[in-house]
Amino acid sequence: MGLYNYTQRKWVYERVALNGSYPDSNVSWAKLYNGKVYHTSTRSMQCNDVMTGEEIWKVNFDQGFGSSGFIIHDGKIFGNNDNRYTYCLDPQTGRQIWKEESSGSASPISYLNGVLYFMGGGDGRLHAIDATSGKHLWRLRSPDVDKNSGAFFYGTCVAVPGQGGQKGRVVATTGLNAYGYEAIR
Incomplete structure (x- = not known):
């Protein structure tokens, strides 16, 4: 640098x-x-x-952050590590705030209203984690897996804010389709 x-x-x-x-x-x-x-x-x-x-x-760490990377939101660093955990760190000190068992490699994280959304490369599920507590709110299985075992969630995951008091949407892709889910908040 x-x-x-x-x-x-x-x-x-x-x-x-x-x-x-x-x-x-x-x-x-x-x-x-x-x-x-x-x-x-x-x-x-x-x-x-x-x-x-x-x-x-x-x-x-014992593994790297691979393709998942990290984001900084609301004064915290959030990242998916290849060791199958999602981490929250204090950006001032690097101190671990929380650690949640997750998927290992993952898509880049999207953030919306205090919730982290990403697709797990290790499990093929769409994850939603509360950014404050680090607890999973859901892990959704791809609806396409029943049609094709390789059609798990991968590729793009985007959280889109809602308008006019509506909840936002989370858009996630599989090898066959794109799905939109109501955001948690």
């Missing part, structure tokens, strides 16, 4: 290693939030100060 001052045409800092524990690994899923950059690397998530490049915190 580096920070270049374009006005002064000079580097503030350059080539700060973001993945020191795993030098041959990729840094992925970088997100900026409150003057900090958050990212994952092979088996860790860490936070660096954008202005200095200094590491603020790092949390090691």
Whole structure:
């Protein structure tokens, strides 16, 4: 990571290693939030100060965040780890707030009104997890699995806000169809 001052045409800092524990690994899923950059690397998530490049915190895991990545909402980090757990971390400290048994690999997470929605790559189900408590609200099985054993939920999962006092919708795809479900809130 580096920070270049374009006005002064000079580097503030350059080539700060973001993945020191795993030098041959990729840094992925970088997100900026409150003057900090958050990212994952092979088996860790860490936070660096954008202005200095200094590491603020790092949390090691036994697996990586793979294609699932993470999101930051309502002052919390949410991510699906390949170790079959969904995590909620404090973005200031990296402290674990909660951990819920989940699906392992998953689609990217959608967030709507305090609920996390995603499709589990490990179980093929559509998940809804309460963002405050970390408890599952439901795990839906694809209606298409009865027609074709490979038509579990995968691909795209999008939470769409409701309008005019209506609940939102969660749209999830299988290999055969797209389904819309009423959002929990």
